[in-house]
Amino acid sequence: MKFGTRFRTTLSAGKVDATFQTWIRSHARSAQRRCYEMQEVSQFLEDIGISPVVPRASGQVFARSLELGVTDAFPQEPESFREVIEYLEQQQATVLRPVEQQCDASPDR
Secondary structure: OOHHHHHHHHOOOOHHHHHHHHHHHHHHHHHHHHHHHHHHHHHHHHHOOOOOHHHHHHHHHHHHHHHOOHHHHOOOOOOOHHHHHHHHHHHHHHOOOOOOOOOOOOOOO
16 A cells, blocks of 8 residues: 555544544553653754754643643543543643643653
8 A cells, every 4th residue: 555545544534533532542641651752852852953842842731731630630541532631621720830841750661
């Protein structure tokens, strides 16, 4: 199968939604690891002279989710992606402070 065909198939109706829903559900349990990974990628890009705009911004999203307690709120991956979104929205409304990109420590892999 050619790349273009494979790409169109992946982006066909329903598949993108399912992928995004999986990412959001797993966000609750994987934010710590992903935050750390974005810090590592950012450092690597800086080391080779490239501004890490996207990894830094992504890392800030994960760091903010950690500040809002997303990992503690979901001891297991939730059934619905909406649970994660609703939790983060509720916490965001009650916890107003600037994001400092800190992931604390390297997560266990």
